[in-house]
Amino acid sequence: MQSFIKRRLRNTALTVAALGGFVAWKLWRESGLCATSFDTGYALLAAILFLALYNFRKKLPVLPWTTSAGWLQLHLYVGLSTAVLLGLHIDWRVPNGILETILAALYLATFASGLIGIYWTRTLPRKLARVSEEVIFERIPLLRSQVRDRAERAVLEAVRSSGATTLGEFYSDRLHDFFQRSRGLRFFLRPNNRLRRQLLAELTEVNRYLSEPERKTCEQLFALIRRRDDLDYHAALQWRLKAWLFLHIGLTYPLVAVASVHGLLAHLFDGGAL
Amino acid sequence: MTQSLTEITVTRPQRWDVPFGDAMRDADVDELLKIEPFASMDAERFPAAIPLRGILKNDTRVSSYQDGDIVVREGDYGSSAFLILSGTVSVVLEGLDPEALGRQSPEKQSVWQSLTRMWKNPRLPEVRSQFTSSSTLVASDRQPVADLAQTRVFLQDVPRALAGARSVTLHTGEIFGELSALTRTPRSATVLADGKVFLLEIRWQGLRDLMRRTDALRQHVEQLYRENSLRVHLRETPLLAQLPAQQLEAVAEATVFETHGNFEWHATFESPAVTPSQDAIVSEPLIVEEDSPSEGVLLVRSGFARLSHRYGHGHRTVAYLGKGQVFGLTEAIESYKAQQPTPMRNSLRALGYVDVIRIPQSVLEEHVFPAISESLLAEVAKKHAVQCSHHHCDVHDGPLGCEQGRVDPDLLEFLVERRFINGSQAMLIDLDRCTRCDDCVRACAATHDNNPRFIRHGHHHGSYMVANACMHCVDPVCMIGCPTGAIGRDQETGVARINDLTCIGCSTCANSCPYDNIRMAEIRDRSGAVIFDETSQQPIHKATKCDLCADLAGGPACQRACPHDALVRIDLGNLGKLSQWVNR
Numbered sequence: 097m098q099s100f101i102k103r104r105l106r107n108t109a110l111t112v113a114a115l116g117g118f119v120a121w122k123l124w125r126e127s128g129l130c131a132t133s134f135d136t137g138y139a140l141l142a143a144i145l146f147l148a149l150y151n152f153r154k155k156l157p158v159l160p161w162t163t164s165a166g167w168l169q170l171h172l173y174v175g176l177s178t179a180v181l182l183g184l185h186i187d188w189r190v191p192n193g194i195l196e197t198i199l200a201a202l203y204l205a206t207f208a209s210g211l212i213g214i215y216w217t218r219t220l221p222r223k224l225a226r227v228s229e230e231v232i233f234e235r236i237p238l239l240r241s242q243v244r245d246r247a248e249r250a251v252l253e254a255v256r257s258s259g260a261t262t263l264g265e266f267y268s269d270r271l272h273d274f275f276q277r278s279r280g281l282r283f284f285l286r287p288n289n290r291l292r293r294q295l296l297a298e299l300t301e302v303n304r305y306l307s308e309p310e311r312k313t314c315e316q317l318f319a320l321i322r323r324r325d326d327l328d329y330h331a332a333l334q335w336r337l338k339a340w341l342f343l344h345i346g347l348t349y350p351l352v353a354v355a356s357v358h359g360l361l362a363h364l365f366d367g368g369a370l
Numbered sequence: 371m372t373q374s375l376t377e378i379t380v381t382r383p384q385r386w387d388v389p390f391g392d393a394m395r396d397a398d399v400d401e402l403l404k405i406e407p408f409a410s411m412d413a414e415r416f417p418a419a420i421p422l423r424g425i426l427k428n429d430t431r432v433s434s435y436q437d438g439d440i441v442v443r444e445g446d447y448g449s450s451a452f453l454i455l456s457g458t459v460s461v462v463l464e465g466l467d468p469e470a471l472g473r474q475s476p477e478k479q480s481v482w483q484s485l486t487r488m489w490k491n492p493r494l495p496e497v498r499s500q501f502t503s504s505s506t507l508v509a510s511d512r513q514p515v516a517d518l519a520q521t522r523v524f525l526q527d528v529p530r531a532l533a534g535a536r537s538v539t540l541h542t543g544e545i546f547g548e549l550s551a552l553t554r555t556p557r558s559a560t561v562l563a564d565g566k567v568f569l570l571e572i573r574w575q576g577l578r579d580l581m582r583r584t585d586a587l588r589q590h591v592e593q594l595y596r597e598n599s600l601r602v603h604l605r606e607t608p609l610l611a612q613l614p615a616q617q618l619e620a621v622a623e624a625t626v627f628e629t630h631g632n633f634e635w636h637a638t639f640e641s642p643a644v645t646p647s648q649d650a651i652v653s654e655p656l657i658v659e660e661d662s663p664s665e666g667v668l669l670v671r672s673g674f675a676r677l678s679h680r681y682g683h684g685h686r687t688v689a690y691l692g693k694g695q696v697f698g699l700t701e702a703i704e705s706y707k708a709q710q711p712t713p714m715r716n717s718l719r720a721l722g723y724v725d726v727i728r729i730p731q732s733v734l735e736e737h738v739f740p741a742i743s744e745s746l747l748a749e750v751a752k753k754h755a756v757q758c759s760h761h762h763c764d765v766h767d768g769p770l771g772c773e774q775g776r777v778d779p780d781l782l783e784f785l786v787e788r789r790f791i792n793g794s795q796a797m798l799i800d801l802d803r804c805t806r807c808d809d810c811v812r813a814c815a816a817t818h819d820n821n822p823r824f825i826r827h828g829h830h831h832g833s834y835m836v837a838n839a840c841m842h843c844v845d846p847v848c849m850i851g852c853p854t855g856a857i858g859r860d861q862e863t864g865v866a867r868i869n870d871l872t873c874i875g876c877s878t879c880a881n882s883c884p885y886d887n888i889r890m891a892e893i894r895d896r897s898g899a900v901i902f903d904e905t906s907q908q909p910i911h912k913a914t915k916c917d918l919c920a921d922l923a924g925g926p927a928c929q930r931a932c933p934h935d936a937l938v939r940i941d942l943g944n945l946g947k948l949s950q951w952v953n954r
Binding site: 098099100154156157158159160161163164165167168217220221222224225230232233334337338341 | 479481484485487488801802803804805806807808809812813816817825826827830832833835922923924927929930931932933934935936953954
């Protein structure tokens with residue numbers, strides 16, 4: 097059996113066993129008429145704090161204890177377990193009250209962003225790997241400007257050498273903005289190759305009206321359109337992977353803060369626990 | 371030294387700023403010039419910049435050893451050769467107990483030390499503290515590389531430790547250690563002092579310069595290299611290990627030592643982007659051609675060779691052979707059984723350069739095969755066989771002298787074409803899992819002067835990318851031209867490291883690296899001022915590259931920082947491990 101499948105089965109089994117044990121313990125405590133809301137609450141808070149610790153672990157790469165991949169595995173399975181812990185803590189009812197609602201909303205947002213993160217980190221890398229070129233996110237603006245400069249130079253040279261302006265006009269009408277401008281938020285949220293196909297089709301159409309030197313430049317433009325689109329695609333997907341993580345980590349801090357306030361208030365209004 | 375807010379000028383480091391060990395006195399050099407081989411050297415043949423006296427003064431050191439002292443240990447990486455000035459040494463031809471040889475695990479930083487270092491790291495990249503107060507280099511910044519001050523190990527109870535072990539005695543005037551110094555390979559034997567002995571240790575850069583300008587020394591060293599290499603290698607070959615000494619000697623006598631390709635192959639290596647792959651294969655030095663009659667067995671001594679099979683109008687790579695692997699054994703056994711030459715099923719070509727030992731068929735038939743049972747011969751022949759069909763070639767488990775894994779033929783071709791098989795710790799990234807989060811890059815920067823020692827970019831095949839990180843090559847050609855020996859292998863681990871103290875920023879290593887894995891970095895002092903050479907007014911650079919986080923307890927930070935198991939440091943010469951990782 098492949099090692100990733102084996103790991104997934106093992107971790108799932110361990111998580112289910114741990115959760116089963118916790119549920120059994122809770123039922124046993126409740127059968128003795130003990131209140132368990134503080135137990136489940138502390139377990140949930142501890143789990144959330146542990147999940148938040150992962151970001152600190154990332155900032156200390158010199159630590160020899162476990163690998164980041166090992167931490168991520170724990171992070172994933174503990175993160176999934178918090179849904180069950182929350183359910184046990186609130187007895188599977190819908191939270192009411194302002195603080196509880198805010199807390200539940202923060203939890204749900206963090207949990208949902210985590211789930212989306214799992215999906216994106218498993219699917220987007222494959223999509224990026226299928227693009228012919230591998231690019232570093234920070235270098236994309238530079239590469240884009242290089243592509244634009246090459247396109248402009250090629251078109252100007254074609255106009256100069258052939259004296260014809262057909263390709264030049266087409267460039268300024270249809271391609272200038274494509275090479276010059278950013279693709280916009282819609283493309284970043286849902287990248288597609290519609291514009292690329294459209295521009296390539298239009299360029300193919302115009303090809304019949306071109307002179308010989310312009311046709312050679314046209315071939316270059318085909319390649320440059322593809323390259324620019326690939327760069328935009330990389331930018332969109334890599335940005336999404338980075339933005340998602342930023343959001344997920346950003347939600348963690350208010351979640352921890354509100355959860356701590358909730359715990360403190362629970363003790364204050366518990367009738368003398370503090 | 372002059373200083374401004376943004377720049378600081380110092381004298382550019384030179385080759386002999388830091389001599390090899392304690393500086394030799396002029397009187398010592400005069401004494402050396404009276405003995406052979408230096409006495410017969412023509413000082414006029416040396417250029418003014420690298421005079422003979424300069425080499426002896428700066429690239430050599432005299433050391434004395436007491437009875438039982440270990441001079442070199444088998445398996446250590448060495449960058450120097452030894453000339454016996456007086457006394458004798460014993461070369462132990464059989465492996466000794468590692469514990470007796472004083473082998474210890476390399477010292478790692480504790481967690482606390484690692485955290486403190488990270489905390490104290492200057493915020494600016496590539497800060498060098500030695501330039502803060504003086505233009506001279508400060509010893510406290512010295513890194514434990516280049517074998518400048520090795521701890522001496524004493525072998526207790528020498529007769530007991532050597533009991534039964536074969537050894538050879540070397541006398542005054544003889545040279546040893548040249549093999550690993552010149553070929554960038556581990557020491558092949560342990561050498562012990564026999565009583566009090568005085569040795570002249572010659573840094574390999576010095577030995578290379580002496581050999582370049584002294585024909586007799588070059589021929590002598592080459593002869594030693596050939597003889598020692600042959601004996602050692604035959605002893606290590608499983609097929610010959612059981613042979614009686616007399617027959618082994620007969621095999622050794624008849625064995626031919628061959629070198630194919632160019633030792634400095636990196637100078638002529640062109641990436642496949644420049645040379646089409648089929649042209650590249652055909653241009654590789656041919657050692658044995660497919661369909662030619664079997665003439666014996668080839669043992670790979672060092673370097674790499676490509677095993678290929680004709681397919682259509684081209685050649686398809688079947689496997690690559692490295693040190694210790696065998697070629698042509700199946701055909702040799704079949705020829706022996708059939709009593710007539712069998713045609714070779716595959717071709718063998720040198721990748722860069724390769725040293726091979728050829729044992730002729732007649733010698734095998736006379737001394738080796740008759741000593742082995744029929745069933746064992748049949749088993750060996752089957753184990754080493756390579757079956758090729760129209761679509762692919764099957765290499766059985768454990769053929770060719772070592773474990774071969776199943777790797778996609780295209781991936782294999784990619785690794786061979788670009789010589790990535792040379793990498794013993796290559797950074798391989800699975801792009802299907804890599805989220806491009808750059809945690810690996812940040813981890814590397816955090817542990818190395820705030821400047822990552824690799825680029826998360828490089829050649830890729832399908833979803834596998836070999837990133838631009840030092841691969842700690844089996845044959846580290848980056849070391850060839852270094853004028854100061856600043857780049858060298860760690861004695862214990864073999865990790866290629868750069869001694870920042872002795873690096874003069876000449877870029878020779880960066881230009882020699884065929885994989886573009888060494889970067890020249892501008893350096894700063896603690897205030898952030900860029901350091902300039904006071905003569906040329908050009909910034910001073912230092913060569914930087916991955917050191918595999920040799921000081922960190924947990925190993926390479928990049929690999930440990932990857933959250934998605936997408937990055938691995940892997941020996942690309944080991945197909946078994948590679949196939950295991952690829953097929954996770």
